[in-house]
Amino acid sequence: MEVMRHASTFLRPPPLTPAADGPPLTYALVVLNQRLPWFAPVLWSHATLRVFADGGANRVYDGMPRLFPEQDPLEVRRRYKPDLIRGDMDSIRPKVKEFYSNLGVKIEDVSYDQDTTDLHKCVTFICDFTPKMDKSNLCILVSGALGGRFDHEAGNINVLYKFSNTRIVLLSDDCLIQLLPRTHCHEIHIQSSVVGPHCGLIPLGAPSASTTTTGLQWDLTNTRMSFGGLVSTSNIVREERITVRSDSDLLWTISIKKDI
Ligand SMILES: Nc1ncnc2c1ncn2[C@@H]1O[C@H](COP(=O)(O)OP(=O)(O)OP(=O)(O)O)[C@@H](O)[C@H]1O
Numbered sequence: 001m002e003v004m005r006h007a008s009t010f011l012r013p014p015p016l017t018p019a020a021d022g023p024p025l026t027y028a029l030v031v032l033n034q035r036l037p038w039f040a041p042v043l044w045s046h047a048t049l050r051v052f053a054d055g056g057a058n059r060v061y062d063g064m065p066r067l068f069p070e071q072d073p074l075e076v077r078r079r080y081k082p083d084l085i086r087g088d089m090d091s092i093r094p095k096v097k098e099f100y101s102n103l104g105v106k107i108e109d110v111s112y113d114q115d116t117t118d119l120h121k122c123v124t125f126i127c128d129f130t131p132k133m134d135k136s137n138l139c140i141l142v143s144g145a146l147g148g149r150f151d152h153e154a155g156n157i158n159v160l161y162k163f164s165n166t167r168i169v170l171l172s173d174d175c176l177i178q179l180l181p182r183t184h185c186h187e188i189h190i191q192s193s194v195v196g197p198h199c200g201l202i203p204l205g206a207p208s209a210s211t212t213t214t215g216l217q218w219d220l221t222n223t224r225m226s227f228g229g230l231v232s233t234s235n236i237v238r239e240e241r242i243t244v245r246s247d248s249d250l251l252w253t254i255s256i257k258k259d260i
């Protein structure tokens, strides 16, 4: 079985010289309508494509100047200009819409589709935009995906399952979540300066008859997991390299450090 490697390098400023281990990932950033995390500028600097989901535009417009209090707010807003604003357009404020429109940003109203979320619409755009051959190196970072309304959180997690062949990382100020597809063995490299030690492995979509891990305080060995039975929450990373193998798609979550 092929090994899929994961690392939270996107939480650290991009290195001046690319790391030597394997082809680098191409990052895209989606900003949702939730408080901008303090590390948003770092995510931005990794991304080559930036999309605001509807009300996400308000969050960058309001939130980025707050992260650079000593700088001119207008300058900051101009610097953090997205490639696209996409969604229902029922949450973006008229003034914010006008600001980005005047900067020449494309604003796409897709409100005719009331069956998919704004995040789904943004991920669809990014996948269509990325050439097929580059998709295996694509990683979509989603800011503001967790915390807040539970129906939104569930919708955001559902996007991980709908696009299970694409690397997508849901982020909040406190933690990140990604899907570990059962089609691969997973090797997670822990950047202990930015993430951990709290972590979890959650069989959200379906129970797992057998999951095996290494590198955790409470490792699983051919263990059964299900809601109503065992779910691995409040686990602790013990090693720099965690391995996970399961017969079921699992959610991996790890805490993000506050004072990186
Ligand atoms: N409280 C929240 N928690 C988690 N994700 C959120 C939250 N609010 C918004 N989002 C995400 O940001 C996206 C854009 O938010 P926005 O408020 O523009 O959506 P919306 O479709 O107008 O929501 P609704 O009409 O249900 O309030 C949503 O599709 C969702 O993915």
Ligand SMILES: Cc1ncc(C[n+]2csc(CCO)c2C)c(N)n1
Pocket: 088, 113, 114, 115, 116, 117, 118
């Ligand atoms: C069974 C079912 N439940 C809820 C919605 C509503 N809905 C789901 S996504 C979306 C767009 C939000 O930006 C809306 C309104 C639906 N269509 N079908």
